[in-house]
Amino acid sequence: MRSFFKIFFAMLLALIIFTIVGVVILLGIIGRSVTPEKVVIAPNGVLVLETSQLYPEQKVANPFGGLKIGPDETPGLYDAVRLIRYAATDDNIKGIYLKTSGNPNGYATNEEIRNALIAFRKAKKFIYAYGEGMSQSGYYMASVADKIYLNPKGGVDFGGFAVQLMFLKGTLEKLDIEPQIFYDGRFKSATEPLRETQMTAANRIQTSAFLDELYGNFLQKIGEIRQIDTAVLHGYANVGLIQEASDALQYKLADGLKYDDEVIDEIRRKLGLKPDDDVNFVSLKKYEKSANYNSGSADSKIALIYAQGSIVSGDSEGPDVISSGQYLKEIRKARLDKDVKAIVFRVNSGGGSALASEVIWRELLLAKKEKPVIVSMGDYAASGGYYISCMADSIFAQPNTLTGSIGVFAVMPNMQGFFKNKLGVTFDGVKTAQYADLGTASRPLTEIEKKFVQNSVDSIYASFKSRVATGRKLDPAIVDSIAQGRVWSGVQAKALGLVDRLGGVDDALACAAKMANLSTYSLNEYPEAQDVVTRFMKQLGGDASAVMIKKELGENYKIYQQIKNVQQMNGEVQARLPFDFQLK
Incomplete structure (x- = not known):
């Protein structure tokens, strides 16, 4: 019997080794087979x-x-x-x-x-x-x-532009869940879906203002090309022609x-x-596969760092995540590279964790002390997205970028009623200090605990405004007046001093080259592409599951994302866009 087990485990070990070696060889073969080949484009x-x-x-x-x-x-x-x-x-x-x-x-x-x-x-x-x-x-x-x-x-x-918001207050009431909400900023409406059944007056004002800006840009650009007056175009929409x-x-x-x-x-x-x-x-x-569009092979480089998605703490990676751990490393890599003479930080984010935003802001500030840092804003660079942008030497946005939203909030759900009345679950325990269980969802916060949380929100909001005032060289009183969680279009933000110029990535790169005194440069893009094996394993893991969820939910994926965002808000102070909306 002993000899049988020796043979069995020897064969098992050999099989494992053979499998590992086989997979590595197979990945190598596949990797070579899928390496993009140069394509020659025929005339016409x-x-x-x-x-x-x-x-x-x-x-x-x-x-x-x-x-x-x-x-x-x-x-x-x-x-x-x-x-x-x-x-x-x-x-x-x-x-x-x-x-x-x-x-x-x-x-x-x-x-x-x-x-x-x-x-x-x-x-x-x-x-x-x-x-x-x-x-x-x-x-x-x-x-x-x-x-x-x-x-x-x-x-x-x-038919014109429209914004529709989803409110969850009625659902939470039916579930007997109390969202304990803390926020700073009159226009900071990120928590409205949890505490209201319709838009507040302040939210309606800010949404109407930036929607009018976006629509005005839409009509103007179409009118210029089609040679039709914008008032005429608006009339087409207004009467449903x-x-x-x-x-x-x-x-x-x-x-x-x-x-x-x-x-x-x-x-x-x-x-x-x-x-x-x-x-x-x-x-x-x-x-x-045929075009050679990358910027030259000059020794001097400009780093183009892409930051898209929700800002979170930790080291997670993904196409829609800006994790403080990963981006600290990416920015530091560009900062310490002597061949990198300037950094263009491309931001497309509605924000997220205030602490993670602070971590990324700090690393960008260190980089700015050594080389020019230019920010290029995408669809969004709001709240936490603006937090990580405000220290730049120069900020570029498109006219229809949504930015600003300088404000913070925290949500701590009290689920005692849900557990007890809906599920029949109760909780009990012991603790060594009065506030040891602060933040638990199994009971409501006391008045003292609510003051603790609001003080934390107030402190982070004050820091946020201070970062903006220093980075944009604006009077603190002015920053306070244009903050309040209000969302601005790119055009509005430029007029207020939150943005320097209107333009895209090319404009930001040209500015970076000028500030670094570069006539020629090559472009280093971050995060760097991962090796074949790493990408393959991710395809089998989280990336593939995300694709499957998107495929199954279709247009409802936005609702799924909003619920996921609410889950991430639990307890941590957020610098996030006032809402997730669908612009028609």
Whole structure:
């Protein structure tokens, strides 16, 4: 029997070793097989750009996408911008076919791509836009095209902007859950969904103000290209004139009603091809494998650090997480690299943990003492997103960026009623000090404990305002007046001194190069791409599960995220946007 176990365990050990070695070899083979090959673009190419593609700040790389494992590989926003700009100088690319049936991207993201498309058109190359049913943000992109075509049975949404908020107070009351709420800032409405059944007057004021700004920019930019007065455009929306595709044609929002094959025929004629010739359509993903759009190979470098998502404490990693531990390391890496002469910090965040924001702010402040630090704001750079931006030498935002929201809050739920009345669960215990169990959800806070929490919120709010006053060189009284948790558009923020200039990533990089006295530079992008094995293991873990949840929930994923955010708020002081909203 002893010899049997010796043989058995020896074989088991051999099998384990063989499996590990086999997996490593297999990953190596797969890694080599999926290494992007250089693609040569044939003449008369037409770049296909789909606005239905979600563009994250940084490229979502998937080395196993061709094997249908994990999510599709997605170019980052700045990758897309650089590819479009590169295509403008590429003799093999004659035009762009812009497919605009949907658009999940934010308005500042759209602004970046739209500006690149305008530059492409200035290179005397054509852009044709087509959509079966264009959303407003899809039409915003399409408006730059030489020709806008709609499906004859399709249409375009041109009904104006609207914001809808979800309130959970009634649900919590039914569940017998009391959200104990503490906040600073008259406009700090992040807790409104938990304590109100509708918008407060202050929240309605701030939302109306920035929504009007965003809509004004929308109408102005469309009016400039289509040569229609903004008041006329607003009138179209206000009286509901655009209901059918034919209405868009009648009121000069479209240039024709055609099916996809008819648009392709027109592109074929534009290229001088015969009726039976295939059009050389090139996807953005394919074009990326052919284009050399990265900034040179100069010894002097600029670090471009992408920060997208919710700000949290710890070392977690992910496409929608800005963890203090990870970003402290990334910023420090750029700070200590002598070849990195400047840092551009790209922020697209509605905030999160106030403490994590402070940690990231501190590391950026240290970097600023050694080299220029420029912030480029995306769709959001609000609350904690503004906290980590305010120390920069210069701040760039798009006109339709949402920023500010300088305020903080804390939520500590009392679930005693829920446990006792709904579940029949009660709690008891012992403690060594009077406040040892402060923050437990099994009982309400005492009046003294409530003062402790509010004092903490007040202290962090004061620190936040102090960081802004020092970083932006503003009088503390002025900061207090424009803080209060109020959200501002990029245009408003510039007028108030919270932002220096309106512009995108390219503008921020140009500013960084000028401040560092660089005529040429190469670009280092952070966080750095992970190796094949690490990415593969993540595909099998959290990343894959997140993709599955998104796929199953569809549009309801936003609600799921909001509930997750509420869970993360428990007890920790938050510097977060006043609400999660859907902009129609």
